Amino acid sequence: MASSKGYDLVVVGSGFAGSMATLNFLEECKKQHKSGRVALVEVGKDGERCGASRWTMAYLRLDKNLDFDEDWVKEMRLVSNGLADEEYCHKLQKEAGVTAHYLEDHGVKFVHHDEPNVLLEFKTGQHFVFPEGGGKAIIAKLFDQIKEYDNCDIHWETEAIRLTTDDAGAIRGLKVRKNDGYLHDLLAPNVVLACGGFEGNQEMLARYVGRNTHALPLIAPGLKYNRGAGLRMALEVGAGTAGSFDGMHCELVDTRADKPDAVIWGHNYGIVVNKGCQRFYDEGKRHLFATFEMIALECWKDQNQSCFFVTDDEIMQKFKGSWVYETTDKPPEKADTIEELAEKMHLDPKELKKTVDDYNAAINDREFDLMKLDGKATTGLTVNKTNWANPIVKAPFYGYPMTSHLTFTYGGVKTDINARVLSTNDVPIPGLWAAGEMTGLFYNEYPPATSCLRSMAFGRLAGLQIAQNLGKPQGTASGKAIPSERRVDENMDMDQAALPAEVKAAA
Numbered sequence: 001m002a003s004s005k006g007y008d009l010v011v012v013g014s015g016f017a018g019s020m021a022t023l024n025f026l027e028e029c030k031k032q033h034k035s036g037r038v039a040l041v042e043v044g045k046d047g048e049r050c051g052a053s054r055w056t057m058a059y060l061r062l063d064k065n066l067d068f069d070e071d072w073v074k075e076m077r078l079v080s081n082g083l084a085d086e087e088y089c090h091k092l093q094k095e096a097g098v099t100a101h102y103l104e105d106h107g108v109k110f111v112h113h114d115e116p117n118v119l120l121e122f123k124t125g126q127h128f129v130f131p132e133g134g135g136k137a138i139i140a141k142l143f144d145q146i147k148e149y150d151n152c153d154i155h156w157e158t159e160a161i162r163l164t165t166d167d168a169g170a171i172r173g174l175k176v177r178k179n180d181g182y183l184h185d186l187l188a189p190n191v192v193l194a195c196g197g198f199e200g201n202q203e204m205l206a207r208y209v210g211r212n213t214h215a216l217p218l219i220a221p222g223l224k225y226n227r228g229a230g231l232r233m234a235l236e237v238g239a240g241t242a243g244s245f246d247g248m249h250c251e252l253v254d255t256r257a258d259k260p261d262a263v264i265w266g267h268n269y270g271i272v273v274n275k276g277c278q279r280f281y282d283e284g285k286r287h288l289f290a291t292f293e294m295i296a297l298e299c300w301k302d303q304n305q306s307c308f309f310v311t312d313d314e315i316m317q318k319f320k321g322s323w324v325y326e327t328t329d330k331p332p333e334k335a336d337t338i339e340e341l342a343e344k345m346h347l348d349p350k351e352l353k354k355t356v357d358d359y360n361a362a363i364n365d366r367e368f369d370l371m372k373l374d375g376k377a378t379t380g381l382t383v384n385k386t387n388w389a390n391p392i393v394k395a396p397f398y399g400y401p402m403t404s405h406l407t408f409t410y411g412g413v414k415t416d417i418n419a420r421v422l423s424t425n426d427v428p429i430p431g432l433w434a435a436g437e438m439t440g441l442f443y444n445e446y447p448p449a450t451s452c453l454r455s456m457a458f459g460r461l462a463g464l465q466i467a468q469n470l471g472k473p474q475g476t477a478s479g480k481a482i483p484s485e486r487r488v489d490e491n492m493d494m495d496q497a498a499l500p501a502e503v504k505a506a507a
Helices: 016-031 072-079 086-105 134-146 202-208 221-225 229-236 288-302 313-318 338-344 349-361 451-469
Strands: 004-006 009-012 038-041 110-114 127-131 152-155 159-165 171-177 183-187 191-193 248-254 271-273 307-312 333-335 397-409 420-422 428-434 473-475 481-483
Touching: 009 016, 009 171, 009 451, 016 038, 016 134, 016 191, 016 451, 072 086, 086 110, 086 451, 127 134, 159 183, 159 229, 171 191, 171 428, 191 229, 191 451, 221 397, 229 428, 248 288, 271 349, 288 397, 307 313, 313 397, 333 338, 338 349, 338 397, 428 451
Parallel strands: 004 183, 009 038, 009 191, 038 152, 191 428
Antiparallel strands: 110 127, 159 171, 171 183, 248 397, 271 307, 307 397, 333 397, 420 428, 473 481
């Protein structure tokens, strides 16, 4: 039987954005001596690595002081052709470092990485940051603290179905389907949508991105839950959109790997060929992080989801022990000759040898320098390489068979710099908030090492502001004021026995 339960806030999604919104709401309520109650809704199972946040390594575009890349807004302007919301980008630039320090204060330990060989387009002093234990460790730390509050209910295996509104269009809660099959109402004047993009929804991928998206595997198992529920629900109540809906972030991974997210990062430092042993992309067009997405999309669109990286011992020795080629759990294919390497990767030995020989013969005599766009290039080839065209001559030779995996989608709801969802006419929808990858921002390309940061930063802002506004009057379309703490009394629960056991944290 259906039932109702009242809260001050409902958060949909338990990844970076949802966990940050929940914990910051709880902390701010405690700080201000408010009795705000929150429901955290997750379609996945308790203990499962649902969504994307629990799988990612969470590379962060931060310097040694945890300050954000000051040139990122320029990069966003460049790759989006001016379409990205620069006010939002500047807000992230301001909040990213604050968010990183917040995580440190809550027990997250960061690895500070000085990169000696990969030229970073980040203005961070050849530095980036990632958490010990990856994104899974961040979520674990946040959840440990969420569970200390007895004014938070965590609803596992609970699917968000639709938003509910009052006659004036203000949010009044969320309709959910729990694992008993019944619909239930979680009533609240505020809902934060933080449940990811639509990469786990084949129908939405086909509708927005186009043909053959069904051929794209997901980079991690938890992404199957990112089915576009937040986007669908927000559109139903009149939300505007942002980001390119035909855009998505993909990465090249090792086809032999047994682990998820087995990315082969270093396409720049050798050649990438298709099954016919032909190069199809300028591997040295720009920096590694600026091009690793685009070559993966090319592999999916025009190379039948199959390509192969080839390099020599000089390169592999430079990157020995590095994340560049050792994110996978498999060693590279290795051989004393190019022909033998081709056989190991099930390619035509003569064709691969010809491609490597033609490539080597077309390289200019400039100095090879990993720490700049060195202009060491080829000329006269069908597809020339612009930088880092080092000859592939020193045995043994190495290769990885690769395919493209889908990480996240670009298109999403439009929000302001306070994480409020905007209507199609750019007016905030009362009580509706959103953060993370279900909010649209990126166009054409994704300047990397920012998605995790923006998810956490805007989730944090949403939780803080909702708590701060609790108890303050909110205007409606009719001009009347309604209490922000509008909620249903416990006596309105119609049949608690029908509800499956909820995970309720003990204080």
